[in-house]
Amino acid sequence: MTKNKFLFFIFFFTTIIYGKSISVDNNISQYELLSQSEIYIDNTKSLSFEEIDTMSIEFQSIDKTQLSFGYSPDFNVWIKFTLENRTNKDLFKILEYENSMTTHITLFDTQTNEVFKDGLFQINKNRKTVNPIFELRLKPYESKTYYLKISSYITTMIIKLNLWEVHSFYREELKHQSILELFFGAMFILAVYNLFVYFFTKDKSYLFYVLYIFGVISHHLMYVGIGYIYLLKPSWIEYIIHLSSFIVALPIFALAFFTKSFISLRQYPKLNKILEIYLWIFPFLVSLFVLTDFLNKYRNIFTVILLLYLVFLAIYASLKKNRQAYFILVGWLIILIGGMSMYLSSTGVLNIYKHYPYIVETAFILEATLFAIALADKINRLQKEKENINQRFIAQQESEKERLTLEVKNKTRDLQEALNKQTILLKELNHRVKNNMQTIISLLRLQADEVDDEQIEGIFITIQNRINAMSHLHELLYKQADITHINAHEYFASVIDGLQNSYENEIDIYYDIQVELDVEQAISCGLILNELVVNSFKYAFEDEADNGIINIELYKEKDIFYFNISDNGKGYNPTTSSHSFGLTLVNNLVTNHLKGIIQIDTNKGVKTQIKWKDNG
Amino acid sequence: MAKAKILIVEDNPIVALEIKSALKKLDFDITDITNSFKDTLNSIIKEEPDIIMMDIDLGDEKDGTQIAQEIHKSKNIPILYLSSFSDDETMEKAFDTNPVGYLIKPFKREELKTTIMLALFKINKLEYENINQDHTYIGFGYYFDLKNRKLYYKSQQIRLGLKERQLLSALILAQGNTLSAEELEYKIWIDNAPSESSLRTLVYRLKVKLGCKIIEVSYSNGYKLTYKT
Numbered sequence: 001m002t003k004n005k006f007l008f009f010i011f012f013f014t015t016i017i018y019g020k021s022i023s024v025d026n027n028i029s030q031y032e033l034l035s036q037s038e039i040y041i042d043n044t045k046s047l048s049f050e051e052i053d054t055m056s057i058e059f060q061s062i063d064k065t066q067l068s069f070g071y072s073p074d075f076n077v078w079i080k081f082t083l084e085n086r087t088n089k090d091l092f093k094i095l096e097y098e099n100s101m102t103t104h105i106t107l108f109d110t111q112t113n114e115v116f117k118d119g120l121f122q123i124n125k126n127r128k129t130v131n132p133i134f135e136l137r138l139k140p141y142e143s144k145t146y147y148l149k150i151s152s153y154i155t156t157m158i159i160k161l162n163l164w165e166v167h168s169f170y171r172e173e174l175k176h177q178s179i180l181e182l183f184f185g186a187m188f189i190l191a192v193y194n195l196f197v198y199f200f201t202k203d204k205s206y207l208f209y210v211l212y213i214f215g216v217i218s219h220h221l222m223y224v225g226i227g228y229i230y231l232l233k234p235s236w237i238e239y240i241i242h243l244s245s246f247i248v249a250l251p252i253f254a255l256a257f258f259t260k261s262f263i264s265l266r267q268y269p270k271l272n273k274i275l276e277i278y279l280w281i282f283p284f285l286v287s288l289f290v291l292t293d294f295l296n297k298y299r300n301i302f303t304v305i306l307l308l309y310l311v312f313l314a315i316y317a318s319l320k321k322n323r324q325a326y327f328i329l330v331g332w333l334i335i336l337i338g339g340m341s342m343y344l345s346s347t348g349v350l351n352i353y354k355h356y357p358y359i360v361e362t363a364f365i366l367e368a369t370l371f372a373i374a375l376a377d378k379i380n381r382l383q384k385e386k387e388n389i390n391q392r393f394i395a396q397q398e399s400e401k402e403r404l405t406l407e408v409k410n411k412t413r414d415l416q417e418a419l420n421k422q423t424i425l426l427k428e429l430n431h432r433v434k435n436n437m438q439t440i441i442s443l444l445r446l447q448a449d450e451v452d453d454e455q456i457e458g459i460f461i462t463i464q465n466r467i468n469a470m471s472h473l474h475e476l477l478y479k480q481a482d483i484t485h486i487n488a489h490e491y492f493a494s495v496i497d498g499l500q501n502s503y504e505n506e507i508d509i510y511y512d513i514q515v516e517l518d519v520e521q522a523i524s525c526g527l528i529l530n531e532l533v534v535n536s537f538k539y540a541f542e543d544e545a546d547n548g549i550i551n552i553e554l555y556k557e558k559d560i561f562y563f564n565i566s567d568n569g570k571g572y573n574p575t576t577s578s579h580s581f582g583l584t585l586v587n588n589l590v591t592n593h594l595k596g597i598i599q600i601d602t603n604k605g606v607k608t609q610i611k612w613k614d615n616g
Numbered sequence: 617m618a619k620a621k622i623l624i625v626e627d628n629p630i631v632a633l634e635i636k637s638a639l640k641k642l643d644f645d646i647t648d649i650t651n652s653f654k655d656t657l658n659s660i661i662k663e664e665p666d667i668i669m670m671d672i673d674l675g676d677e678k679d680g681t682q683i684a685q686e687i688h689k690s691k692n693i694p695i696l697y698l699s700s701f702s703d704d705e706t707m708e709k710a711f712d713t714n715p716v717g718y719l720i721k722p723f724k725r726e727e728l729k730t731t732i733m734l735a736l737f738k739i740n741k742l743e744y745e746n747i748n749q750d751h752t753y754i755g756f757g758y759y760f761d762l763k764n765r766k767l768y769y770k771s772q773q774i775r776l777g778l779k780e781r782q783l784l785s786a787l788i789l790a791q792g793n794t795l796s797a798e799e800l801e802y803k804i805w806i807d808n809a810p811s812e813s814s815l816r817t818l819v820y821r822l823k824v825k826l827g828c829k830i831i832e833v834s835y836s837n838g839y840k841l842t843y844k845t
Contacts (some may be wrong), residue, residue: 427703431673434700435628438721442634445725449637464724471722477701479817490817497777497821501726504775 020061021082021143022163029168033095035065037081045076045151049115051107052078052147069157071299077159079148080293082573083139090320094169098160099134099224101152103241107134108147120155120241123234124170129173130180130225133155136163154241176357180226183361187217194375205375208258213249213368220364222247245299252303252310253282258371259310262378263317263324271313282306323381327374333591338363382477430478437471462534462582465502469530473522486522488554489513495526496533496552503537507548515556521614525554525563526591530580532565532608540569559614561596566607573602618645619645620736623665627651627674629723633668635698638725653678653686663815665693667716667735672699672706681706682809684713695738696731696827698723707823717827731827734769752788754841756830760788779804780822787831787841796838 001326022036039058040052047055059080085091097105097118100318116126118132127133138144150159164172191213198206203301221227222244228237239245256279259265267530289299311332317325326513338359441464448460477483489511496509517525533550541548550567583600586608590598594614622644626632632649639646645661650656651674659665668687672680684695697710700721710718716735719727732737740759751759751768757767766782767774776784787796795803799814804818819831819839832842 033754149775287729297824391768431700434721435673438700439628439630441722442628442631446630446637449641466721468724475720476817479702479820487814490814493777493779493814493817494821497780498724500777504726 005200013086021084023084023086023092024138024163025085025087026089026091026165031163032065033081033163034067034079034159035063037062037079037161040078040080042078043074044077045074047076047078049106049147049149049438053110054179061354065160067159069152069159070210071156072152072154073157075151076340077148077150077157079150080145080309081148081157082143082145083136083138083163084143085141088140090140091136091138092166092197093136093138094164094166095134095136095146096129096164096169097148098159098162100131100228101223102132102150102157102159103153104149104157105132106149108149110145110147111142119150119152119237120228121153121411123228123237125234128229130176130229133169154244167475173254177226179358180224183358183365184217184221186365187213187220187368190365190372194372197375202378203375203379205258205261205378208254208261209371209375209461211254212251212258212371214248215254216364216368219247219251220361220439222378243290245286245303248300249282249286249306251304252306253279256282256306256310259313259328262374263313263322264329264414265313265317267322268317268320275309275313278306278309308505324374324378327370327377331370331374334363334366334370364410365562402486409567414447426483427478430474433474434471436480437474439466458580461502465499465534466527468498468502469526470523472498473519473526483519485518486506488515488517488522488525489525491517491522492529492552492554495529499530499533499537503534505537505541505548507537507541508551509533511548511552511554513552513554515554521561521594528586528589528610529565530565532585532606535582536565536567537568539572542570556614561594561610561614562609563612564608566605570606571605619643620667620755621645621647621663621665623656623659623668624662624731625651625656625674625680625741626667626671627676632673635728638728638733639669642729644732652676653683656683657686660691660693666739666767667694667696667732670695670697670715672697672701672710681709681713683714684710688713694735696735698728702820702824711827718822718824718826730774733826734772734774737772738768754784754788756826758826758830760784762788774825776825777821779805779818780825783818783822787839790840791817792841794838794840800839 008266020036020038022031022033024031039062040057040059042052047057057078059078067077083093087215088410094184095107101120103119103121105117107116107118108114109116116124116134118127118134120429124132136144136146148161150157180380191210194206194213195210198204213407218227222240223229232240259273260275260279265275285302314325314328314332318329341359444460444464448457451457473486473491475494476486476491480486492511492513496511500509503536529552533552536548536550548569550565552565554561556562581594587598590610590612594610595615596610599609601609623638624632624635624639624646626649629649632651635696636646636649647665648655648659650659651671653676656668660668668684670680670684674680674683678686680697680699687695688692694716695713696717696719697715697722698719699706699710701707702720707718714736714739717731719731750763751761754760757769759770760766762785765776765785767776767781767784775820782804783800786800796824801815823831830842834842
């Protein structure tokens, strides 16, 4: 890409000087040849060495140390120079053509008519130097004229000629290659290292970064010429050069993906969309240059556009205070400084390049290192963010747990309080009910105390027993948690106990009761029990020596309650019954309240059978 | 023998009147009817009753059990509670004051009569017959005739229900050892397993009848007689 900086088309015409020769000796290690040579541009591309040498062709002087003709110029360039050995010894010199990309270079020795060929498409098999070289030999005091025929296919044609003292040349070449190898080694290590980081983090930014580095490496291998000498077979070179637009595009393509993922371009949807679309069509645009040589001059235009867009993105994101974009921007700055100093060097404003020709390589290494640091920074930050989120999440969970615990505690306390209140209220209510019953009974008994009539007194006792039967139910409800159902056994036991205390007699009562009753049924059953037992007490047994027995059973079979009371007394005549009120009460309770059936057998003692259907 | 003098502490005037009427019929002297701590103390000093019928909930600053405690600080007058409370907490509080009886409202006059008679026996206000040597002494002045399953306070018989008699004889035969609820249920109901609370209800009825802590209850272990003298 920095190649573009060298694009200069220089046309100039100066006074033609014939027979100008360059004196050389062994004391000066390097001569710059081009400015003392002459040039002829053969637009026909058909002239041969003989024709050039014999025809009086007007060569023009150059006065420049470097000539650039751009991509695949459509002409042959002829350079003519004359060397004069001023010493009395044989001189061995090396002519360096200081550009590895020029495809065809041919040297003609006018004295010996020898022809030497070099250049990218015809690399000398023995050459291990980066640039094409030709070995020149001058006899003592000999003056010799040489012609160079230069043409370039596809690649750019840049002409720069140096004449070296042999040892100096190889020393410099060795130094140059070592430094380049150092550069490639460093880049390669960065790429491999970050490739492994990618395997571990699965962060795509790393992958694109690695692709970018490999792209830079492969491009630079071509650009500085190392690749042609050591890595590629000569037969491949032409093929590879055809793909040069790809080689230039690849690192930028990878860089685009790297930038996109690294600065999280998604947060700028419009810019992201533009980049995505461009990246989709980019490979097709680049392919155009492979299919035809016609547009070679412009083959890097789309890559340059992409590059400019990436620079714009970095600036834009930086202005939006995107931390990653700062790194990218600094990276671009480094490359820009490198490029600028090269450009300034080549225009002669600055002289850095002469003393330190590895500005580009240094810039690349700095940029690659910076990006590696930036990636590490990004991963670090992401991890920190994740940790923060985790911590926040944990803290949130903790506080939520605490809140819930507190809420449960409060609710439990409220419920407990409500329950306690309810319990106290219920106790108070039952207490009052029982007190009221006591008052009712007391009133009855006070009234009864005023009566001397035994029959009336009996009536009062009967009423008392009925009220008592109900108050026993209250007593039981008061003592248990469930206030809708009652254990019939306990209830009957207390009613019977009360009756036995009320009528002091020796009648045995046997009962077998194993059901639960709902409260409504229980009140009726208690009253029925009271009436029937009292009837037996009063009328079944004439004297207490009768060994009277009363049997009571209450059980349930398939939703039907069976309630049987029988005694072994004398029975009674149902038609002339004098204890009809109690029976009326029982009948009424069975048919109207329990919705059941009653059957009384008075033949052998009294046997009362009641059954009803449980609706609850 | 002089008529026993009875003080009635009762805040419900109708109930108080009825108790008075019932006791008069049994030929006791009613010294006074009071419904507060202060009046009760004054009346005791003035009338020196032999026995006090004590309501518990008086709507006064002090309840019946607290008044009983205060009285016992200076005078040893037997207390007979008559209350509609039948919860364990109140009854335990009442039993702590060593009453001669505990009646639950609504009460029956027969109960009132036997309890008062028992109380008078306990304070030796009534003569009693020779104690039958065959009867088993079970503490607090109570004797039980295991053969006929009859309970006596000294020589006075106390009526018990069938199941109450079974419970008491089972506990006496255990001779102070603890019987589990299951064992007692089996002895009393045999095949017909009763509901959970049946045994507790039975024990409660017996305790109320005896008016003392003759049965020790431990809900985790079971029941036993205390045999206190």
